[in-house]
Amino acid sequence: MATTSRNPFSFTLRNLLDREGGDCGSYYSIPALGDQRIDKLPYTIRVLLESAVRNCDEFQITKDDVEKIMGWEKTSLEQVEIPFKPSRVILQDFTGVPVLVDFASMRDAVSELGGDPDKINPMVPADLVIDHSVTANVVRSDNAVQANMELEFERNNERFAFLKWGSSAFHNMLIIPPGSGIVHQVNLEYLARVIFNRDGLSYPDSVLGTDSHTTMVNGLGVVGWGVGGIDAEAAMLGEPMSMVLPGVVGFKLHGTLRNGVTATDLVLTVTQMLRKHGVVGKFVEFYGRGMGKLALADRATIANMAPEYGATVGFFPVDHITLEYLKMTGREDKTVSTIEAYLRANKMFVDYNESSVFIVLRIGSERC
Structure with missing residues (x-):
């Protein structure tokens, strides 16, 4: 910063x-x-x-x-x-473990040179969720979860011990243990800040992740997308990511889903339309009166499919539904109040009761 x-x-x-x-x-x-x-x-x-x-x-x-x-x-x-410069980085275990090894190696190098190894830490917050290596060997039994976890710790004892060390050795790094859920679910329900408040300074949450479906968090109003491990590690070291300033495609939503129509039906239709339009390398933003009735889970499903329709992000700006979801998933009222105050002050909040809400994407952007 x-x-x-x-x-x-x-x-x-x-x-x-x-x-x-x-x-x-x-x-x-x-x-x-x-x-x-x-x-x-x-x-x-x-x-x-x-x-x-x-x-x-x-x-x-x-x-x-x-x-x-x-x-x-x-x-x-x-x-x-x-x-x-993203606000944070999120890693899953297949890519996160090598990153942790690199940081440990840097500490060894600094120590050999007579420096303080404790100074080697991520410069932006990094979250590592252990989920991709977890397998299910036991099913259809009351103790399936416990039995699978015991097998995981038995097979990966050395790796988990290293991660346990990393969780306490490095500042600015949070490691979520196995059995907590998939990385995107944990990101959506727990890790996503929407608005950071560090040392009294508020700013938007944005994330680079080492998984293509990092875009799921776009459904919560967080700008983020998947990158390679080298890009993620560079961001953790404070290096800005060089990117082409993207075009933006506005996707207008009308009405509500009829009974019997699922989020899967909706996302497949949206994907088909966006593939036909062509959105590779672009940002997609969803807007329109239909947003007022679209549940957060449905938004996250559509955002999660951004790699399938080729967009860098599939973004849903924060509105009252987002705030309700944050409260439902245990965010404190004070935190949610600060998020709303910041977004309104910086013209990043969508209020469907305000007539000016649709001006943003009418001018200067492509539309489906």
Whole structure:
């Protein structure tokens, strides 16, 4: 995170207040940039813009990079590259264990050079969920879960011991033990912050994951997608990811699902339409009055299929349904209140009672 002393956009820092006027710390306000082009930016691009503004240091991220994102309506057609620093990284065990080995090796190297190995830690929060290597050998019995876990620990004792060490040795790293659920479920229900609040500074949650279906968390209003292990490790070391500023395809949803129509039916229809339209390398944002009745689970199902219809993300902006889901999954009321306050203040919240809600994707974006 860039320090305000060298950030040319430190003038956009504002105090964040909740609905009761309580102090929630500070945040970088993109409306404070005073540029009307921001009102025409899709929500996903606003997340990229906020990250660039917050992390601008005129070295890794420059004012020119911020200008490229602000001018998205034109620059997205020119295949310009921008740097992007995610808020966190999520790993599953097949890719996470090698990353942990690399960090342990770096600690050994620093120690041999006479330095302090404890200084080697991820620079952004990293979550590692052990799920991909878990197998089910025992089924159709009351003790199936316990029996499978015992087999897993017996077979993977050395690997799990190493991960146990890593969970306490490294700062900024959380390791979720086996048996907790699949990585995307755990991400959606527990790990996703939606809005980070670190050291009194609030900013959007965004994530790079070492699994293509990291996009599932897009259903919760978190911008994220899958990358290779090297890209994820570079992000953990504080390096920005270089990416082409994407085009955005708006997908408008009408009405509600009829009785008997499942989320699978919906997602297969959406996938067919988006494949026909062509969205490879693009961001897809869902909007329209139909969003007001679309359950979070259905949104996550559609977002999870982004790799199948070829998009980088399939994004659902945060609205009242998102906030209800956060409460249902155990997020504290104060946390949810801060999330809503931040998103409203930074023009990233969708309120279907406001007539201006559909302006964002009408201008400067492709549509299905």
